[in-house]
Amino acid sequence: MSSQESTADEVTVQALFEPYQEGNLKLSNRIVMAPMTRGFSPNGVPGPDVADYYRRRAANGVGLIVTEGTLINHPAAAASPNWPNFHGDEALQGWAKVVEAVHSAGGRIIPQLWHVGTTRKIGSLPNPEALPVGPSGIDAATGEQVSEPLSEQEIASLVEAFAQAASDAKRIGFDGIEIHGAHGYLIDQFFWEKTNRRTDRYGGSLAARTLFATEVVKACRQAVGPDFPIVFRFSQWKGADYSAKLVQTPEELEQFLAPLAEAGVDVFHCSTRRFWEPEFEGSDLNLAGWTKKLTGKPTITVGSVGLDVEFTKRDESANTVTLDKLLDRLNRGDFDLVAVGRALLHDPEWAVKIRDGRSDELRPYSQESTKTLY
């Protein structure tokens, strides 16, 4: 490589390593570790191996870590006893140690707060007796009614469980929270027409279908005060249907986002599987680009950064690719932060290797990647 080429590369890659500040969210660079469920927390408690796993990313140049999905306090929130809880003394003490490890390595970390809704199969551990819950009790994958629609009282207690988790996140030292409103889980089941058939105030129009999420955001905001960062993750795609769309036009996207922004979201995490795909015809802006344009809020993009195979094929290997298309968009200001999933799951040094031009050392994602806490 000539010196001229290497200088040009450094200048562009440098955009990923610019510090970032929005309110109280102060980051050393633009790289975010995407939330990735790992299943290494027996009985819902993250241990020292989980703390080390996150610490390695902080020590190796990741600006912000979003933890794997971590469960709010509700009997049907989880579908595995090895997914981490965000309630109970033992799990919260485990998380406090994760925070300490990440902070001591100079990183920042926020937990992703999660409830799986009706994606949970009947009889799943850790609470086999608890029925899956959702706005209308419909399992999106099968279309079957698996439980009664949530009552207003149950909805209120779920909102309260998210708020309690937010308050605990602040108390044990996290740098903010991310609310998981994406991929067809509980909050997204309220958004999506196919899983929300309610005829009360939580169902019907797109705006009505955002009510549960806005209640969650408002309750979390109230629990943490005005200065604690709240990130909200959403997606068009669902685990049960990768081609699903909540909105078809920029106008609809605006109707969807406005109540969430007003409720207190600071940053939108716009989950797509391929960051370079235009969201709507007539513009090359992706979902994060449109969201920033329509709300004026900072956004995080995500989806196959640095890899050649998209997320749906998560069991497939993926080779590393250059970041040119990403850097063009970041430099243009389409979005503020860039989340990286599988590339970082497999390689804790991904960020520093990119920063230092060591791309020949990047390790491709493989089928084995999810089996180890690298």
Ligand SMILES: Cc1cc2nc3c(=O)[nH]c(=O)nc-3n(C[C@H](O)[C@H](O)[C@H](O)COP(=O)(O)O)c2cc1C
């Ligand atoms: C093993 C694995 C687990 C995941 N778990 C979560 C999760 O808990 N919460 C979430 O919002 N997304 C989850 N995702 C999606 C990722 O956050 C990310 O959006 C997706 O992998 C696309 O990014 P990538 O192409 O860089 O991997 C998961 C992805 C993988 C590969």
